[in-house]
Amino acid sequence: MIIETLEKLIQPAFTNCGYECDCSVIESNRPELCDYQCDNSFKLAKIYHQSPAVIANAVVEKIKQIENIDYYFEKIEFANPGFINFTLNNEFINNCLEKMTNEENFGLKTGAPKTYFLDYGGPNIAKPLHVGHLRSAIVGESVKRILNFGGNNTVCDVHLGDYGLQIGEVIYGLKEKNLKPTDITLELLDTLYPEMSARCKEDESLKEACATITKDLQDGNEEYREYWKVICEISGNDIKRLYEYLDVSFDLWEGESSAYKYLPMLFDKYKKEGKLVVSDGAYVIPVTKDTDAKELPPLIFRKSNGAYLYGSTDVATIYERLNNYKIDNFLYFTDLRQGLHFEQVFRSCEILGIASRDKFEFCGFGTVNGTDGKPFKTRAGNSPKLDGLFKQVKEVLVESKDTLASASEQDLDILVNSIIKFADLQNNRERDYIFDIEKFSKISGKTGPYILYTYLRLNKILQLEDCSCLKYSNTQVNKSERELKIQLLTLGKNFNKAQEEKMPSYICDYIYNVCNYANTFYENNRIKAEKNTEVKNNWLALIQTTTKILKSMLNLLVIDIPSVM
Numbered sequence: 001m002i003i004e005t006l007e008k009l010i011q012p013a014f015t016n017c018g019y020e021c022d023c024s025v026i027e028s029n030r031p032e033l034c035d036y037q038c039d040n041s042f043k044l045a046k047i048y049h050q051s052p053a054v055i056a057n058a059v060v061e062k063i064k065q066i067e068n069i070d071y072y073f074e075k076i077e078f079a080n081p082g083f084i085n086f087t088l089n090n091e092f093i094n095n096c097l098e099k100m101t102n103e104e105n106f107g108l109k110t111g112a113p114k115t116y117f118l119d120y121g122g123p124n125i126a127k128p129l130h131v132g133h134l135r136s137a138i139v140g141e142s143v144k145r146i147l148n149f150g151g152n153n154t155v156c157d158v159h160l161g162d163y164g165l166q167i168g169e170v171i172y173g174l175k176e177k178n179l180k181p182t183d184i185t186l187e188l189l190d191t192l193y194p195e196m197s198a199r200c201k202e203d204e205s206l207k208e209a210c211a212t213i214t215k216d217l218q219d220g221n222e223e224y225r226e227y228w229k230v231i232c233e234i235s236g237n238d239i240k241r242l243y244e245y246l247d248v249s250f251d252l253w254e255g256e257s258s259a260y261k262y263l264p265m266l267f268d269k270y271k272k273e274g275k276l277v278v279s280d281g282a283y284v285i286p287v288t289k290d291t292d293a294k295e296l297p298p299l300i301f302r303k304s305n306g307a308y309l310y311g312s313t314d315v316a317t318i319y320e321r322l323n324n325y326k327i328d329n330f331l332y333f334t335d336l337r338q339g340l341h342f343e344q345v346f347r348s349c350e351i352l353g354i355a356s357r358d359k360f361e362f363c364g365f366g367t368v369n370g371t372d373g374k375p376f377k378t379r380a381g382n383s384p385k386l387d388g389l390f391k392q393v394k395e396v397l398v399e400s401k402d403t404l405a406s407a408s409e410q411d412l413d414i415l416v417n418s419i420i421k422f423a424d425l426q427n428n429r430e431r432d433y434i435f436d437i438e439k440f441s442k443i444s445g446k447t448g449p450y451i452l453y454t455y456l457r458l459n460k461i462l463q464l465e466d467c468s469c470l471k472y473s474n475t476q477v478n479k480s481e482r483e484l485k486i487q488l489l490t491l492g493k494n495f496n497k498a499q500e501e502k503m504p505s506y507i508c509d510y511i512y513n514v515c516n517y518a519n520t521f522y523e524n525n526r527i528k529a530e531k532n533t534e535v536k537n538n539w540l541a542l543i544q545t546t547t548k549i550l551k552s553m554l555n556l557l558v559i560d561i562p563s564v565m
């Protein structure tokens with residue numbers, strides 16, 4: 001990575017001047033002046049009681065004496081009151097780009113790969129998926145791809161909600177209508193769950209009856225199990241179809257129910273070890289610490305009626321996962337509102353001796369709002385089924401551009417995906433965002449279609465040319481070309497941040513900036529008509545690197561490339 005190369009290069013200058021520090025190089029915040037800068041002299045000034053100017057000037061002189069320094073920098077300058085500014089040498093830029101282009105995964109693989117367990121998706125059987133589940137699927141899938149691209153290993157579980165109250169409600173409704181497991185259809189489930197859920201909200205005793213069915217099912221009631229299996233199969237297939245549309249996949253298709261086989265054994269074990277505390281007949285794990293600003297409620301491991309809960313299944317699932325895999329870190333992708341739940345779960349795991357707290361990371365996300373500022377709803381109404389959302393986006397898209405009327409279904413689906421995913425992933429995931437279909441369907445602005453349009457535009461040039469032996473050269477480097485090159489070189493920094501913070505937005509920002517510079521470059525240079533082959537090949541090499549990077553980064557954002565737009 002370029003920043004590390006530069007830091008390693010200039011570090012001896014500080015040491016030789018007698019300053020002890022880990023020097024750091026950053027991208028320039030005044031690109032019109034330089035490409036990179038180093039601000040260490042400000043901190044050193046306090047330690048060595050010298051002015052930043054004295055320090056920076058001394059270091060500049062020492063940097064200039066470094067062997068072969070001209071290969072890296074065209075200019076090394078002191079700037080008031082204590083900055084060191086660097087302008088890269090064009091030959092060095094080209095060599096970096098060439099190396100990046102040819103290295104596996106652009107040289108982004110980490111030296112110390114880890115194995116991550118990712119829990120994302122989290123749909124609930126028999127309930128329609130909502131936009132919150134969409135976010136979990138998209139962010140989780142993207143982070144998985146980023147981690148793998150960085151050379152890590154991942155194991156992913158969809159973690160279905162397949163054993164909750166909604167199952168008891170649906171079974172109650174089916175039995176009430178005298179329907180057998182063989183009568184269940186998807187259409188039936190789509191109407192039955194909302195109907196039963198509404199009734200249970202009104203009628204406490206009905207809710208109790210449904211809760212009892214759920215508990216009996218968990219305890220192995222044969223009749224209920226027959227219903228449950230069919231409900232899971234039908235609803236599960238529908239969920240799989242949606243994930244296929246989104247190109248989201250999982251290694252494990254497990255759920256809350258998968259954890260039940262461990263629960264009685266774990267309950268006995270932890271009870272014997274004295275780790276469970278009795279509270280009103282329930283068995284709980286106190287998790288709060290003196291340092292907590294607000295007391296954290298205990299995790300309820302087993303209710304007084306013997307039922308296990310969401311928290312107990314999560315603990316047992318972690319126990320199972322660690323039994324089956326060697327895992328370094330667990331990542332959970334849900335709505336931020338589940339943050340408290342996961343904190344209870346993670347602390348419980350530490351208390352029970354399953355895994356230490358620092359193995360877990362909660363990757364929460366905010367709410368998707370509509371243009372009215374309230375949680376997003378489709379035209380069709382309240383709890384939007386995702387199919388309706390995809391359809392609505394497709395309609396807006398086709399209305400927005402005439403040429404798309406004749407596009408293939410496949411290309412339209414790719415574009416719909418790009419709209420939804422780029423709108424989502426470009427945000428810091430912890431923030432709420434407004435999903436404005438009109439805005440995110442446009443071919444201009446920070447949108448998926450804009451990125452894809454730019455990619456296709458650049459790729460078209462390559463298709464018309466002989467690209468078998470392109471080579472970068474530094475004859476007549478012009479401004480727009482140089483700016484694009486400098487932008488491309490920030491890949492490493494952005495990728496690493498996305499990976500460390502589990503934040504795909506860094507990659508969105510990066511490719512959006514690359515596209516802006518690439519379009520300016522395209523518009524300012526007559527690439528096709530260029531007579532000088534050396535110049536032309538250099539430009540084509542640049543386009544080749546750009547498209548190669550864009551394509552890989554789009555893949556990390558779970559966005560495919562359409563054949564035409």
Ligand code: ARG
Pocket residue numbers: 119121122123124159160161314334
């Ligand atoms: N089914 C849950 C929901 O709809 C999400 C599951 C998240 N994963 C987990 N291991 N608890 O909110």
